[in-house]
Every structure is written in structure tokens, then in C-alpha cells.
Amino acid sequence: MTAKHGGVAKLWLLNLIGNAALLAAIYFWLLLPDAHGWQVAGSGVLAIIIIFFGLWLRTGTFAYFRVAEFRDHATVWRAFRHALRHMIALALWGILFAAIAWSLISLRKYAPQFGVWFWQKSPSFLRFGSPRQVFHAANGLLWLLLWVLLPAVWLPIATTVAAAGLPLKRMARSLRVLKRAIYWLWFCALMLIGGYVPFKLVRWVPELSDLRKQAWSMGLRFFVAYVTLITAFVALLLVVSSHVEKEDSEPIT
Numbered sequence: 001m002t003a004k005h006g007g008v009a010k011l012w013l014l015n016l017i018g019n020a021a022l023l024a025a026i027y028f029w030l031l032l033p034d035a036h037g038w039q040v041a042g043s044g045v046l047a048i049i050i051i052f053f054g055l056w057l058r059t060g061t062f063a064y065f066r067v068a069e070f071r072d073h074a075t076v077w078r079a080f081r082h083a084l085r086h087m088i089a090l091a092l093w094g095i096l097f098a099a100i101a102w103s104l105i106s107l108r109k110y111a112p113q114f115g116v117w118f119w120q121k122s123p124s125f126l127r128f129g130s131p132r133q134v135f136h137a138a139n140g141l142l143w144l145l146l147w148v149l150l151p152a153v154w155l156p157i158a159t160t161v162a163a164a165g166l167p168l169k170r171m172a173r174s175l176r177v178l179k180r181a182i183y184w185l186w187f188c189a190l191m192l193i194g195g196y197v198p199f200k201l202v203r204w205v206p207e208l209s210d211l212r213k214q215a216w217s218m219g220l221r222f223f224v225a226y227v228t229l230i231t232a233f234v235a236l237l238l239v240v241s242s243h244v245e246k247e248d249s250e251p252i253t
Helices: 003-030 036-064 069-075 076-119 133-165 168-179 182-204 213-247
Strands: none
Touching: 003 036, 003 069, 003 076, 036 069, 036 076, 036 133, 036 213, 069 076, 069 133, 076 133, 133 168, 133 182, 133 213, 168 182, 168 213, 182 213
């Protein structure tokens, strides 16, 4: 195994364990009592710690895959030290992503009204199907924007932000990958694997004879779904970052 492959394995293991630890910490935080002032203060401090390490894990992972020097020499710790200075920048970029995603989710509840409005107000040559079909088409378009186009645009810039901050020229150059068909093929394939496969595993309920077997089945299915999600996430970052770097004429050091 080369250093490059070993570094990817380390990042995969770090995300596998780190994200599980964050989920456990969030679950523990939700169970904390808040009857006294010191308990509320302790809960606030723990929330800040969880947010810090969650954001550091994301920023460090993005920066590692974005900078060739880190990938080629498997310098994981250097990547995470480098990422400390860009955590706020990635947080701001993440807030923008969350705001746009929330807006798209909110628009979905207006899709039925849009179907009726479009059918009534549009010229006859623009009408197709029925108001219900227009509603489904609008809902499908919002779903496509939310789960495909928005992350496909956000993620290349996010890797650059984690590695270099918020320079507008570098951020703009990151979007050059959108012109590459190979980028879209890899992105759609890994998003499908990372989203659809875990979803089907979690939703699948096999017919088993007793409660113990059902519990083991659920635990195994959730574990496989989690490993699949993390693997697809790490592979997606590797593909996206390497393609973004090829489009950047100024390597990040």
C-alpha cells in the first residue's frame, strides 16, 4: 500500500469513528438535565465542544483531499492543523448551503398550488398533462436541485474553502469541474450509492421469527448502511477534490 492509499484509509477510519463519536456525544447532550443554571452552562459548553470537533473533522477532511501535498505524503495531522485557520470560512459556506437547502425544502409545500396556478395562468401552448402532473414535475425539479445540483456546486467550492479560505478567484475556478462529464458521472454514482443504498438498508425489514433476530438484523443493517455512507462520502471527496485541483492553476501549499 502506498502512502497515498494509506492516507485515504486513515481518513476513512477517522471519519468512521469520528462521526460515530459525534453522534454519541449529541445523544448524550440531549439527555443532559437543565434544572439548574450550572447544568445549562455545562450543556452550552458541551454543545460548543461538539460543534468545534464536528466542524474540525469536516474542514480537516476536506483540506486533506484538496491539497495534493497532504494526499501524496499521507500527512493527516498536518492537514488538520492547516484546516484550523479555515474552520470559520467553511462554517460560513455551510450556513449558505443550509439556507438554500431550507429554502428549497420550504418551496416543496407550494408545489401543488404551483401546479394549479401554472395550469390556469400559462398559455395553452405551454400547458402539458394536468395540474397534478405539473405539480409532480415541479416537485421533481426541486428534488433535483436539492439533492444533485446544490451539492454538486457547493462541494467543489467547500473543498477549496477548507484548504485556502474564501479567495473568490479560487472559489470561481473550483466551478470549472462542472464542465467535465466525468465529474458528473462520478458525483451522481457516488451520491446514489451513499444515499440510496443506506436508505434501502434502513427501510428493509426482513421477516424474522423472534425479537432477538429482528434486533440483530436492525443493528447489522444500520451498521452496513453507516459504513456504506462513510465510504461513499470519502470516495466522493477524493474524486471531487482531485478534479478541482486539476482545474486550479495555482496549487495550494
